[in-house]
Amino acid sequence: MYRLIPYLKTYRVPLFWGLLCVGISDVFMVISPWILKLGVDWMESGVTSRRIAMIASALVGIALVGGVFRYLMRWTVIGVSRRIELDLRNNLYRHLTTLPQNFYNYTRTGDIMARSTSDLDQVRMVLGPGVMYPVDTTISILFSVTMMLYISPMLTLYVLMIGPLASASAYFLGQQIFKHTLRIQEQYSTLNDFIQENISGVRIVRSFLAEGFHESEFDGLNREYLQRNMDMVRVQSMFMPLLFTLFSLGAALILWAGGRSIILGDLSLGDFVAFVGYLGILTWPMIALGWVVNLYQRGAASMARINRILDAPPEDYSFEGKHQDGKVQGDIEFVNVSFKYPGTDRWVLRDINLTIPRGGTLAVVGKTGSGKTTLISLLSRLWDVTEGEIRVGGIPVQDYPLEDLRQAMGFVPQDPLLFSMRIGKNIAVGRPGADDDDIQKAAEIAGINPEIQEFPKGYQTPVGERGITLSGGQKQRTALARAILRQPEILILDDALSSVDTQTEEVVLDGLRKVMQHRTTLMVAHRISTIQGADHIIVLDEGSIIEQGTHEELIASGGLYAELHQKQQLREALEEME
Ligand SMILES: Nc1ncnc2c1ncn2[C@@H]1O[C@H](COP(=O)(O)OP(=O)(O)OP(=O)(O)O)[C@@H](O)[C@H]1O
Ligand SMILES: [Mg+2]
Structure with a gap:
């Protein structure tokens, strides 16, 4: 309760007046029985009706004045x-x-x-x-x-x-x-x-x-x-x-x-x-x-x-390490990284070692639950590693101010959330204050601009319960536009195009490649076609890297990746036959 004292102090002036009104109204309240007594005593000793009228009007007057102060008291104190x-x-x-x-x-x-x-x-x-x-x-x-x-x-x-x-x-x-x-x-x-x-x-x-x-x-x-x-x-x-x-x-x-x-x-x-x-x-x-x-x-x-x-401690946005004014850029390294979710004892990631050169593209594949989302969440410190270290440009991520670190990243989550506001504003979440041109450019790259133009009010169309309902693929591309608008140093896509058809996906990826020159990309995907152009591919299984290399290398080695590729090709061939 002592925490309320500073709040009360802020309002000490109105509080003072309010409590003064309490006192004044009480005084008036206490007077009236006494007046009543005078009236009754006079009545016993014989009295003129003029005097009675006087007493009666005094009572009304006192009640009125007391009432006004009572009103003021409630008004100020409750206010x-x-x-x-x-x-x-x-x-x-x-x-x-x-x-x-x-x-x-x-x-x-x-x-x-x-x-x-x-x-x-x-x-x-x-x-x-x-x-x-x-x-x-x-x-x-x-x-x-x-x-x-x-x-x-x-x-x-x-x-x-x-x-x-x-x-x-x-x-x-x-x-x-x-x-x-x-x-x-x-x-x-x-x-x-x-x-x-x-x-x-x-x-x-x-x-x-x-x-x-x-x-x-x-x-x-x-x-x-x-x-x-x-x-x-x-x-x-x-x-x-x-x-x-x-x-x-x-x-x-x-x-x-x-x-x-x-x-x-x-x-x-x-x-x-x-x-x-x-x-x-x-x-x-x-x-x-x-x-x-x-x-x-x-x-x-x-x-x-x-x-x-x-009292729950906030995330520490303050500058912790030595690297205050440096930009968050350079090669990304995972060194012996292992991770458990706080409060659990299962290793979700084990001994991950990785280097992604600046400007390069890393693709992560693996079965569901293998730890892909977890791996990329560690980079922006949504969670901190349990063991090992993650570095960007040779500097441990903990040494960057959290704000700078996150500022450098554009993240498209697996199931994107759109807020119930206009679609243009939804994209602008990526960079508050961005102008309409930039928003439209980002949407263009994400391959969603033509569709938005066709909405009843274009970029002003509200999303959600009171507006338009977007399809899964439209949502994903809107979220992608959000990340692109940031012009991030590092772009992170968590299965971000899974609900988009293969053709649209190719167009979007082409556009992305142009924007992402000199920027680093991490992408999780289930479709091999999405990632075969990546510089480096890792295959996760139960939290460990079991295969890695380029698309060609992985195909040649004939492991899980090659098997996955074969199955997907077979499926595509079947679909084309239908
Ligand atoms: N917040 C959490 N707390 C505890 N455990 C979690 C949490 N999030 C995920 N896990 C566990 O961590 C493991 C890896 O999950 P993760 O989301 O990284 O998998 P994934 O590879 O992204 O799967 P998918 O392909 O289905 O998206 C899973 O076994 C999951 O149950
Ligand atoms: Mg996932």
Whole structure:
């Protein structure tokens, strides 16, 4: 919670005014029972109707002024809490964007969503009501109890017996309610996850005819949600009756004790009326006291959950090694590289030794799961090697500032993700601020320009749910255009043209070769035709290089590569015959 102090400090001026309004409105609230007392006392000693009217209008005036300050108080204090919520959420988001790959490997998305929404809400409650009510409660309790003691110490004693009971029950019921709220929220995010996954995977669900199965599973989750809500309603329903009972008990006590004092002449009727007035003022603060304690407990728990994100160390973008102003360029070397994913004990890559001369092209083939994607992810330090070293231009990749390293690379992932924004902007992700000409040129090289021109709004056509849906091959080429736009020193293609037909692929590769002169290319592919022009080809199997050489050399040696080649040629021949 101490983390919130700097945020509060930023808004100390509006907070000060807000809390001042709390005090002023409380003063006005405390005056009114006293005026009522004057009125009643005057009535007993005979009074003109003019005087009564005066008292009545004074009461209205006081209520009005007090009300205005109450309004100002809520407006400022709650407003501050909303603004801090905004700052906090911005910081949380910014931090999330800096966290390393591994963090997302072990954290559920639904969990992050919950922390940045409902947990943040709990924290905001501490900052708004949690700041306002303690001040309000303390001031009004102090004022009212003083006045009550002045009127009748004995009656006050009775009140002080019942009051804490009200606070305590508000506190305990509040805790129960919170426990149920947590259970409800948990189920809510399970429901959300389920819906999200099934909507985005709706094609799979349909094609496997799994709708019925998923429907009954959803029904189960939904019923559990209802059940948890019903548990909550049961507890909540007890709240008001319990408090009412307590207050009736208090009222009965005071009527009995106060009535006797009036009969004995110790207390005037006006005093009694004022006393009941103060009791009324005291009611809410007594409840608020228990409630605020709850707010703090929950806020602290939520803040701890948020802190777990804020405390996760960000990826280190700072300059670590000696190589500050050098460009990331030169030969790429893998020296005895072995790799396990953090938290697992299987070697995914074993003893990889490789050299790719600057400007050269390396192709990686291998069965699915053999470690191709992993191998190329190590170069941009999405993961760090477990053993060995990767160098660019003779310098270990860790010695480059991470930003420079990634700046030098254009990466086309295996299953590219397009954002729901205009297609032109989607390409510009590669280089924010690129002008339309450059975007179009990149699209041209990636072989997607003619198709984009035919979209209803050309480059302005939105992609995704509210726009056009791209085919697999179109997506891949859009992602390629993104990487080309960067004009990277090193281009990395992870099976980037797998959904494109062979003819289109040839055209794209031709175009690429021109752009990629003097730049290094790493490409993963399943189709031999894609890679036969590469300078060097490696064949991965279970994380080790089992064959390497040029296309001709590998064919001549008659290993796995040659076998793969033969099969693919056979298949092509068959396809042509059909
Ligand atoms: N984030 C991860 N955490 C743990 N293990 C992983 C992770 N990603 C991949 N693996 C494992 O590492 C191995 C190699 O995966 P990789 O994605 O590199 O294969 P690949 O050769 O690219 O396969 P494909 O041709 O299907 O794309 C696999 O056994 C996979 O299960
Ligand atoms: Mg892969």
